[in-house]
Amino acid sequence: MSERSSVEQINGAFMREAASAPAVVEKKVERQTERLRFEVGPESERQRLDEFLAARIGWLSRLRIAKLIAAGACLVNGEAANSGQRLRRGDVVLFEPGEWIPNAATPEPAPLEIVHEDEDLLVLIKPAGMLVHPTRNVKTGTLANALAFHLNQRRGTATDGETSEPALVRPGLVHRLDRATSGLMVVAKNQRALSALATHFQRRLVKKRYLALVHGQVDRDEMVICAPIGRDEEARPKWRVMQGGKEAETRLRVVRKEGSWTLVELEPVTGRTNQLRIHCAHIGHPIVGDDWYGPADQTSRLCLHAAELGFHHPRDGRWVEFRTPLPSDIVEIMELFTSE
Structure with missing residues (x-):
C-alpha cells in the first residue's frame, strides 16, 4: 500500500x-x-x-x-x-471527588508559543527546561498543564449560580520532547485526531528534523548512524548503545562548521529514548550542553532543537509542514564558542 x-x-x-x-x-x-x-x-x-x-x-x-x-x-x-x-x-x-491532587489535566496558566491552531490540533514550540508531562516528583508547571488551561479556558459560563460546562478537552500528546530539548510539537485536540496522528507517527509518515550543536568538527558532511540502543540498569545514564538493544537509526547532515563546533541536522528514523543524544556521543561528537553523554561544560542548556515538523493533517490528509529557527540562546552559545 x-x-x-x-x-x-x-x-x-x-x-x-x-x-x-x-x-x-x-x-x-x-x-x-x-x-x-x-x-x-x-x-x-x-x-x-x-x-x-x-x-x-x-x-x-x-x-x-x-x-x-x-x-x-x-x-x-x-x-x-x-x-x-x-x-x-x-x-x-x-x-464527591475528595481531596484535590494536581495531575496532567490540572489547568495552569502559562505562556505558549503556538504557531498554528485549528479545530483538530495545534502546533507549538516547547521551550527548553519544560517537562511535557508530569512525573512522580513533578506535578505542576508542565506543558500538559499549560495545554489543559489553554484548551479549556473558555469552558463554562456562570448563569444563576449554575455552570454550563461541556466535556473537558484533554490535550492529546502525540509525541514528546526531552525536558532539555526545545522545538516543534503537534498536539491533538480530540480523540479522532489523536488516533490518526498516533498512527501516522507509528507508521513513520511524519517528518521530524532537529538542529544540534555538537562538540568538534564532524568530518563527513552526511552519514547514517546505525547503533542499537538498550537500557542498562547498572549504568548511568541507563540508556546507551549496547549489544542486544533495539535497532536505532539517525541521519546526520552537516549544516555549518566553525572552530570547535559543528551545527548538524539530525533526522531520527527510529524513535528510541535519548536517541539523538546517544548517537551523537557514539560518533565522538556529543551535543553541547549534554551533561549525560558528553563532557561537563558551562553552557546554559542542551543545544538540541526540533526545527522541522511535517505530517498529514488528520482531517483531510493534506501535507502540512512547520519550521522554526534556532532559538536565541543556542545562537548565543555558538557565538561564544566562535569567539573563544
Missing part, C-alpha cells in the same frame, strides 16, 4: 467518526463545596459512568475516579453506582 493510500485510509476513518459524532454537549453541572452534580444529556446516552466523569473532572485520572466510585463516592439518581454503569438521558449524577 502506498503512503498516500495509507494516509487516506486512516483519515477516512477519522472523517466517518467525525460525521457521526454528537454536536450537543452536556446540559448542566452545579459545583458545590464537596460534591459535584451533573445532569446527563442525550449525547451521553449509554456512556459508562467512569468515562462520563473522566471527561468532566480534569484533576482526577479515570483510575482514581473508578476507585472513588467503588468506595461509594458516586450516586446516580440517589442510588449507589458502579464504574461500568450505563447512563440514561436525564440521570442525575452526584460525585
